Amino acid sequence: MLQVAYIRENKETVLKGLAKRNLKNADELVEKTITADEERRSIQTQLDSILAESNKISKDIGQLFKSGERQKAEILKQKTVQLKEQSKILTENLQNKANELQELLYLIPNIPNEIVPAGSSEEDNLTVFEEGKVPVLYQGALPHWELAKKYDIIDFELGNKITGAGFPVYKGKGAKLQRALINYFLDKNSEAGYNEVQVPHLVNEASGIGTGQLPDKEGQMYHDAQDNLYLIPTAEVPVTNIFRDVILKEDEFPILKTAYTPCFRREAGSYGAHVRGLNRLHQFDKVEIVRVEHPTKSYEALDSMVNHVKEILRELNLPYRILRLCGGDIGFTSALTYDFEVFSTAQDRWLEISSVSNFETFQANRLKLRFKNSDGKTELAHTLNGSSLALPRVMAGLLENCQTPEGIKIPEVLVKYCGFEIIN
RNA sequence: GGAGAAAUGGCAGAGUGGUCGAAUGCGGCAGUCUUGAAAACUGUUGAGGGUCACACCUCCGGGGGUUCGAAUCCCUCUUUCUCCGCCA
Numbered sequence: 001m002l003q004v005a006y007i008r009e010n011k012e013t014v015l016k017g018l019a020k021r022n023l024k025n026a027d028e029l030v031e032k033t034i035t036a037d038e039e040r041r042s043i044q045t046q047l048d049s050i051l052a053e054s055n056k057i058s059k060d061i062g063q064l065f066k067s068g069e070r071q072k073a074e075i076l077k078q079k080t081v082q083l084k085e086q087s088k089i090l091t092e093n094l095q096n097k098a099n100e101l102q103e104l105l106y107l108i109p110n111i112p113n114e115i116v117p118a119g120s121s122e123e124d125n126l127t128v129f130e131e132g133k134v135p136v137l138y139q140g141a142l143p144h145w146e147l148a149k150k151y152d153i154i155d156f157e158l159g160n161k162i163t164g165a166g167f168p169v170y171k172g173k174g175a176k177l178q179r180a181l182i183n184y185f186l187d188k189n190s191e192a193g194y195n196e197v198q199v200p201h202l203v204n205e206a207s208g209i210g211t212g213q214l215p216d217k218e219g220q221m222y223h224d225a226q227d228n229l230y231l232i233p234t235a236e237v238p239v240t241n242i243f244r245d246v247i248l249k250e251d252e253f254p255i256l257k258t259a260y261t262p263c264f265r266r267e268a269g270s271y272g273a274h275v276r277g278l279n280r281l282h283q284f285d286k287v288e289i290v291r292v293e294h295p296t297k298s299y300e301a302l303d304s305m306v307n308h309v310k311e312i313l314r315e316l317n318l319p320y321r322i323l324r325l326c327g328g329d330i331g332f333t334s335a336l337t338y339d340f341e342v343f344s345t346a347q348d349r350w351l352e353i354s355s356v357s358n359f360e361t362f363q364a365n366r367l368k369l370r371f372k373n374s375d376g377k378t379e380l381a382h383t384l385n386g387s388s389l390a391l392p393r394v395m396a397g398l399l400e401n402c403q404t405p406e407g408i409k410i411p412e413v414l415v416k417y418c419g420f421e422i423i424n
Numbered sequence: 425g426g427a428g429a430a431a432u433g434g435c436a437g438a439g440u441g442g443u444c445g446a447a448u449g450c451g452g453c454a455g456u457c458u459u460g461a462a463a464a465c466u467g468u469u470g471a472g473g474g475u476c477a478c479a480c481c482u483c484c485g486g487g488g489g490u491u492c493g494a495a496u497c498c499c500u501c502u503u504u505c506u507c508c509g510c511c512a
Binding site for chain 1: 469493
């Protein structure tokens with residue numbers, strides 16, 4: 001959520017940024033917001049002066065009672081009746097206007113960074129880096145869902161029976177490989193200075209709002225209506241919300257956290273060939289990295305996160321590329337996002353396996369995540385996060401790219417985590 | 425699940441209807457002293473709104489109520505602690 005004061009004072013910048021996102025009715029939205037803000041402040045001022053007056057009278061009454069002048073006190077009491085009426089009405093108006101303003105602010109996405117390319121869809125994303133050799137596979141190489149069946153390591157039908165589509169069961173070496181990857185990712189993240197945490201997999205409404213899933217992506221999360229809790233779509237939500245309503249000291253920066261969690265996504269409206277096998281699931285595992293940074297250091301941090309993910313992919317020996325998302329494809333809350341994609345030879349397509357973003361103050365404003373700066377003023381911090389990494393597509397990429405006629409060769413770095421070198 | 429107690433500023437902890445945004449201590453920051461540091465002393469130190477700046481307004485777990493006036497009284501929710509029971 002952008003700060004109203006920022007919108008008020010930087011209207012042109014905001015409009016320009018929203019234009020890059022191809023946001024329809026941006027002008028109207030911004031105008032309405034500014035008007036609602038003005039009205040809110042005007043009502044607030046009126047209310048404040050009425051409250052000031054009645055506070056004063058109350059104090060006077062106190063004095064009069066003390067000095068025994070009950071008669072005079074009774075007269076003053078009469079005066080407050082009218083003030084009370086007025087303040088009641090104004091309080092109600094203020095509440096309504098504040099809600100209206102809040103609703104409007106929820107509709108305005110983050111302002112993209114200068115270097116975010118213009119564009120309307122994923123076609124316009126900019127490839128900024130590419131690395132790794134695409135292996136030449138043997139005749140008869142299979143997509144991962146065939147491999148999963150052949151070696152009996154992932155069972156989609158069984159998951160379908162237990163729960164439904166998109167909830168696979170990992171079996172035998174498949175389960176072990178999955179666990180190996182999780183441990184490997186966590187270890188890599190820890191080595192890089194990320195502090196490991198285990199967090200709840202269900203979150204409350206305030207947390208969903210804090211990181212921006214609510215109210216924007218309400219329908220994407222599984223919701224337990226009985227207790228009003230949401231299954232997390234990513235560890236970003238519980239981990240970042242560690243810092244909700246927190247005022248940090250400046251020397252507490254930088255903050256680096258990593259967590260492994262399952263992720264739950266309803267993925268309403270996603271069907272077709274591209275969601276086969278592991279490509280799109282309702283439940284999947286992910287290791288996430290989250291950072292809270294000083295505003296002057298957040299882009300440096302973003303680069304460091306990108307480099308960190310690069311190193312992991314290098315070690316896994318996977319061919320990948322990095323995209324800078326364009327204005328039309330970048331997430332609602334993000335100012336700059338880099339997507340990592342692994343090339344799947346057997347599917348002949350790129351699979352998104354990581355998304356690394358800087359949210360600047362957008363989340364921090366919702367979270368009320370601030371720090372005391374060197375002038376002693378409170379200032380919003382910057383938040384960032386990225387996947388390091390999402391399991392299923394890494395798994396898909398590994399299975400497909402590492403397949404040989406003899407079986408699936410486990411990358412060197414994973415062998416000590418798996419305890420085996422080949423799936424056959 | 426049953427019984428009881430509690431929730432106040434970074435922390436500890438006072439405050440049971442007016443002069444309380446809140447004593448005191450610790451911590452933090454600044455200064456004096458010192459070659460420097462420690463100690464001691466002095467000052468300062470919550471958040472949000474509002475203003476050019478003041479004024480002013482709101483906030484004592486959340487919500488509601490009583491009252492001219494609520495940290496203080498009432499209702500309700502949440503959370504924590506203690507004891508008992510049950511269970512991993």
